Amino acid sequence: MLNDLQLNSILEDFDIAYWKINLLNKEVSWSEHFDTLIGKPEFSESHFEYFLKEILHQDYRYDFRLYFDKLTEENEAFSIELKLKLSNGKYRWFECRNLKNKENNKETAVLLFVNIHQSKRDQYTIEENFFYYRETAQMTNTGGWYIDTLNKNIYWDNVTKKITDCPLDYQPPYEEHFRFYAPEEHPVVMSAFEKCEKYGIPFKIELKMRNLYNKDFWVRATGKPVYNEDQDIIGIRGVFQDINEQKVNELNLQNSLDIIATQNSRLFNFAHIVSHHLRSHSSNLCLIVELLKEAKTDTDKIELIPNVADISENLDLAINQLNNIVNKQSILRKERRIVSFEKALSGVMASTSSLINRENAKIVAEFHALKEISYIPEYLESILLNLITNAIKYKHPGRKPVIYIQTYVKNETPFLEVSDNGLGIDLDQYGDKMFGMYKTFHKNLDSRGIGLFITKNQVETLGGSISVTSTVDVGTTFKIKF
Amino acid sequence: MGQKVELACIIDDDKIYVNLVKKIIEIKKLSENLLIFKNGMEALDHFKLILENATEEILPDIIFLDINMPIMDGWEFLNEFIKIKNNFEKKITLYVVSSSIDPRDLERAKSFNLVTDYLIKPIELKKFEKIFDRNGHAAA
Numbered sequence: 285m286l287n288d289l290q291l292n293s294i295l296e297d298f299d300i301a302y303w304k305i306n307l308l309n310k311e312v313s314w315s316e317h318f319d320t321l322i323g324k325p326e327f328s329e330s331h332f333e334y335f336l337k338e339i340l341h342q343d344y345r346y347d348f349r350l351y352f353d354k355l356t357e358e359n360e361a362f363s364i365e366l367k368l369k370l371s372n373g374k375y376r377w378f379e380c381r382n383l384k385n386k387e388n389n390k391e392t393a394v395l396l397f398v399n400i401h402q403s404k405r406d407q408y409t410i411e412e413n414f415f416y417y418r419e420t421a422q423m424t425n426t427g428g429w430y431i432d433t434l435n436k437n438i439y440w441d442n443v444t445k446k447i448t449d450c451p452l453d454y455q456p457p458y459e460e461h462f463r464f465y466a467p468e469e470h471p472v473v474m475s476a477f478e479k480c481e482k483y484g485i486p487f488k489i490e491l492k493m494r495n496l497y498n499k500d501f502w503v504r505a506t507g508k509p510v511y512n513e514d515q516d517i518i519g520i521r522g523v524f525q526d527i528n529e530q531k532v533n534e535l536n537l538q539n540s541l542d543i544i545a546t547q548n549s550r551l552f553n554f555a556h557i558v559s560h561h562l563r564s565h566s567s568n569l570c571l572i573v574e575l576l577k578e579a580k581t582d583t584d585k586i587e588l589i590p591n592v593a594d595i596s597e598n599l600d601l602a603i604n605q606l607n608n609i610v611n612k613q614s615i616l617r618k619e620r621r622i623v624s625f626e627k628a629l630s631g632v633m634a635s636t637s638s639l640i641n642r643e644n645a646k647i648v649a650e651f652h653a654l655k656e657i658s659y660i661p662e663y664l665e666s667i668l669l670n671l672i673t674n675a676i677k678y679k680h681p682g683r684k685p686v687i688y689i690q691t692y693v694k695n696e697t698p699f700l701e702v703s704d705n706g707l708g709i710d711l712d713q714y715g716d717k718m719f720g721m722y723k724t725f726h727k728n729l730d731s732r733g734i735g736l737f738i739t740k741n742q743v744e745t746l747g748g749s750i751s752v753t754s755t756v757d758v759g760t761t762f763k764i765k766f
Numbered sequence: 767m768g769q770k771v772e773l774a775c776i777i778d779d780d781k782i783y784v785n786l787v788k789k790i791i792e793i794k795k796l797s798e799n800l801l802i803f804k805n806g807m808e809a810l811d812h813f814k815l816i817l818e819n820a821t822e823e824i825l826p827d828i829i830f831l832d833i834n835m836p837i838m839d840g841w842e843f844l845n846e847f848i849k850i851k852n853n854f855e856k857k858i859t860l861y862v863v864s865s866s867i868d869p870r871d872l873e874r875a876k877s878f879n880l881v882t883d884y885l886i887k888p889i890e891l892k893k894f895e896k897i898f899d900r901n902g903h904a905a906a
Binding site: 564567568570571572574575578588594595 | 793
């Protein structure tokens with residue numbers, strides 16, 4: 285058996301202090317180590333009262349007195365974590381519990397005070413860090429995941445489940461976890477995972493994921509290899525950050541930028557046209573003036589007059605055309621409405637009936653797949669008008685013009701196609717100029733080269749695009765992506 | 767005044783301009799003959815015919831080439847003309863003439879070696895006389 289002295293020194297080594305309580309008179313005496321801990325104070329009241337008043341943190345006074353009474357009166361064991369004020373004036377965490385009384389000793393009880401400050405602090409630090417981690421994860425919508433490549437298991441934390449719209453008890457399937465990525469991202473994701481699993485190459489990518497209900501959203505994903513002690517890769521660990529909102533904003537912003545850029549180039553084009561097209565008339569006027577000065581006879585002068593009339597007519601025409609463009613652009617301020625293709629087409633056909641009848645043109649329309657669209661009605665009519673008159677203007681001399689108009693939806697995007705059996709055009713030669721202003725490709729007198737320019741403008745202003753395919757002597761197809 | 771230009775050529779789709787220049791050339795007697803094409807393609811086809819000896823006509827001494835024309839514009843004509851010009855025995859002086867004051871058009875025109883100068887419409891009468899005169903000296 286150890287004697288008291290040996291026991292004391294062992295307890296001291298473990299930083300354990302103790303009280304002896306006389307159960308008969310409830311008097312407390314404490315070990316030397318306890319006395320040292322609290323700075324060997326001198327006091328007149330009882331140990332217990334002094335302890336309650338000066339040593340024990342006030343938060344625990346009530347509980348401690350309760351436990352103490354139960355122990356001394358009913359011999360009921362207890363254990364409590366509390367804070368004591370030590371000799372340096374600072375509070376430290378201790379665990380206080382009574383030692384089981386083996387010999388059924390009814391006279392004394394022993395209370396142990398074990399210093400647990402370090403572990404308590406570690407615990408707080410962990411709790412604190414966990415709190416920050418959790419708050420950060422929730423605030424930034426960042427979820428953690430782990431792929432156990434050895435045992436073929438996937439683990440997701442709650443935030444990952446939240447951003448993928450999965451219930452909290454959802455177990456992501458290892459074999460089918462690719463369903464959570466948009467199909468177009470599969471090659472990228474597969475290659476990233478494979479490189480990480482095989483060669484330990486970490487990844488950080490932006491990609492489109494797909495939630496449980498097949499709705500796509502943008503994430504930033506990082507992944508790093510996890511090694512075992514033998515430095516073999518046993519899994520991949522990483523996070524998904526839901527950046528859909530930012531990404532959508534970014535894409536919108538890019539879209540706005542693109543629109544601004546095209547508007548800008550349109551303005552540039554417009555300025556160019558103004559300078560070019562108007563200048564050609566004004567320079568002709570200058571020439572006439574010079575010739576008038578040079579003219580020696582009245583007959584010579586009078587001969588020049590018809591030229592002046594021609595120039596003024598052309599100048600007027602050019603200004604009207606420019607005015608037209610400006611007017612079309614100002615429709616921009618109008619709002620989109622649901623427009624029926626059928627109605628828009630019948631409006632256009634009514635206004636071009638004389639041309640259609642004269643050329644005996646046949647117009648076939650298929651609007652079954654997509655009957656209506658949210659668009660600026662004036663734009664849709666103008667687009668149809670330009671494409672139809674274009675098709676008739678450039679009809680093949682050997683056959684009656686047939687125009688086939690079709691709407692459909694592909695990949696959730698609405699399309700309009702206008703095909704004709706006309707002259708066709710060599711796109712290798714003229715493709716890049718097709719939609720430029722004042723580009724005319726045929727010798728037709730009434731080709732002004734402004735219709736397609738306006739059509740392209742209108743389509744692009746509303747965020748769409750227009751493309752063309754054509755075969756000489758066979759026909760042309762314009763495809764509008766809304 | 768130097769030696770008279772035998773044949774001048776205008777490639778331009780602006781009828782009024784062409785008429786006026788025609789008048790100037792007539793009044794000032796700048797060239798004996800005048801060849802007029804509405805676009806680059808017509809001019810090119812004509813020059814090719816001469817090269818193939820399919821016609822009795824001769825090549826012009828001087829060409830005034832517009833930029834903006836339908837079917838084949840001035841740039842396209844220049845690109846095609848480069849390919850065949852070495853087959854000509856005659857030296858042809860070529861001016862690009864346009865109402866465009868866009869500096870990019872000017873730069874582009876100067877990038878062609880065979881372009882003598884870029885002239886901005888309207889060309890003054892005196893300038894016309896100079897051009898034809900200088901051409902006369904050069905040919906002499």
